[in-house]
Amino acid sequence: MxxxxxxxxxxxxxxxxxxTGAWADGDATPLNHNEEFKAADDGLNVRARIEEVYAKEGFASIPGDDLRGRMRWWGLYTQRKPGIDGGQTATLDPAELDDEYFMLRVRSDGGALSADQLRTIAGISTEFARDTADVTDRQNIQLHWIRIEDVPEIWSRLEAVGLTTAEACGDTPRVILGSPVxxxxxxxxxxxxxxxxxxxxxxxxxxxxxxxxxxxxxxxxxxxxxxxxxxxxxxxxxxxxxxxxxxxxxxxxxxxxxxxxxxxxxxxxxxxxxxxxxxxxxxxxxxxxxxxxxxxxxxxxxxxxxxxxxxxxxxxxxxxxxxxxxxxxxxxxxxSDQRRDHVGVHPQQDGRFWVGVAPVAGRVSGTTLYAVAELAARHGSGRVRLTPHQKILVLDVPQQEVAGLTAGLDAIDLPVAPSEWRRGVLACTGIEFCKLALVETKARARTVIAEMERRLPDFDVPFTIHVNGCPNACARTQVADVGLKGMVSKDDEGNLVEVFQVHLGGGLGTHPQLARKTRALKVPAEELPDYIERLATRFLEQRDGDEAFATWAHRADEDDLR
CATH class of the missing domain: 3.30.413.10 (Sulfite Reductase Hemoprotein, domain 1)
Structure with a gap:
């Protein structure tokens, strides 16, 4: 027995x-290079070198273990050099993928920001980051095109309003998610x-x-x-x-x-x-x-x-x-409700309201963030929240101010009542900036959503589409109604093309389940609108009462999912 x-x-x-390399086993000998550079010098210590050496001597002065390792402890990743296609992601040396610019993540634990903090991030975006800004599904904002020479000034501005980039990345306790309400x-x-x-x-x-x-x-x-x-x-x-x-x-x-x-x-x-x-x-x-x-x-x-x-x-x-x-x-x-993104106008416990909006796949800009900060201060208390679903909330809005805030948000392409397509889309950074990515995500998501709003404008069922540029699932592809995992392949002429492996029927909350992978189902990027339209139409035709898409996707015949 x-x-x-x-x-x-x-x-x-x-x-x-x-x-296993577990310290509790009694042997702390580093067993891979990441463990070696961490043992040699704590990642937090790189800040002094950034301020005293690298920011003064430039990108070329940064050694590899700091550049691709310890700098993550302060929210800095080198971004992808433009023009490198997804077919080279896994074949090039890291130094060949590095651009001389950084992505920078700012901590906003619980997604909490004041209007002053949001204005500060917006100002950094417009002055130092080419007006880039993404709301991530980790409830924070990341910027792009950051030069190492500008990092000390950026830190100074962030810390003056109570923000930090400490441990926003790296082998550390990262940004803490919290209810945005x-x-x-x-x-x-x-x-x-x-x-x-x-x-x-x-x-x-x-x-x-x-x-x-x-x-x-x-x-x-x-x-x-x-x-x-x-x-x-x-x-x-x-x-x-x-x-x-x-x-x-x-x-x-x-x-x-x-x-x-x-x-x-x-x-x-x-x-x-x-x-x-x-x-x-x-x-x-x-x-x-x-x-x-x-x-x-x-x-x-x-x-x-x-x-x-x-x-x-x-x-x-x-x-x-x-x-x-x-x-x-x-x-x-x-x-009881499938909704967890807090989009729309909702009453607070104090009689005021919060108003939630949906930037397409989290992509905004410094200019947009500044406008949100101004609207939040004008119509509410100035408190803003980011959500784990790449949404933005404005809190503490008196009832008489809701209409003015709604109009102001609509004017900057942040509708309070977005389409189901726009409301349900999530996307990672993608090949535009990420060195791990194989395909484009943000622009692809926007194209698909615009096309679905044109083709099926009256679609009114919760429907999530998560677009990921690689297998790492930063956009939570396995727990979406439709999860799209980016890949590359060659067409009949030998040209490299972007395709997406499709995961269907995942979800969290009421019915947590991993998505179903349909055998050999890969959709070329250019055909995504056709595929989504076909899938959504079949779902509506076969839907049993108020059945959720995920439930249908797990019971549907495989041919109906193609």
């Missing part, structure tokens, strides 16, 4: 046939903002967690609409009401997509608001100590969680890091 595996803690770990939604279980702030103040920028095996993604939301994609973050705190202890959070660990998609698992523990930072510290400490550092493609927390399971993870957390048991608690209630 096979004996059940022994439960283990930090002190009784199983024997491994191959080293925290503290104002009438149906909120509780406001997680104090926990987010405490995590930021205590741990972000600290050497204690500046060398993790890979990136670490956090979400905290007390919204019953499950608006932070908690199933696909490394750790999430989801609002629940305990029958004895009242409002608090349910803890989920080990989610992530990319080439090995996995949903997070519930630990089954209930955490009060004041304990969230302590539990967060415990989870990220487990990742730091036990995470797999040998292979980069297995270094995410989801792989450790898959091997351990929720029961063992909770045991190690309680025994080795918290020193106490968590209170058992209930799972969050599935939301």
């Amino acid at each position: 096979t004996q059940a595996p022994e439960r283990t803690t930090r002190h009784t770990r199983p024997t491994r046939t191959q080293a 925290a503290g104002i939604a009438a149906d909120e279980v509780l406001d997680g903002t104090p926990a987010v702030r405490e995590i930021l103040e205590r741990y972000i920028g600290s050497p204690e967690f500046s060398n993790l095996p890979r990136k670490f993604k956090t979400a905290v939301s007390g919204s019953p609409s499950l608006d932070v994609a908690h199933e696909v973050n490394d750790v999430s705190f989801v609002g629940v009401v305990h029958p004895e202890h009242g409002p608090g959070f349910d803890v989920w660990v080990g989610g992530g997509l990319s080439t090995n998609p996995m949903f997070a698992q519930r630990l089954g523990g209930w955490v009060p608001l004041e304990d969230v930072p302590e539990v967060w510290k415990g989870v990220v400490s487990i990742f730091r100590d036990h995470g797999y550092r040998r292979l980069r493609n297995r270094a995410r927390l989801k792989f450790l969680m898959a091997d351990w399971g929720a029961e063992r993870f909770r045991e190690v957390l309680e025994q080795d890091y918290l020193g106490r048991r968590l209170v058992d608690g209930p799972a969050p209630v599935a939301p």
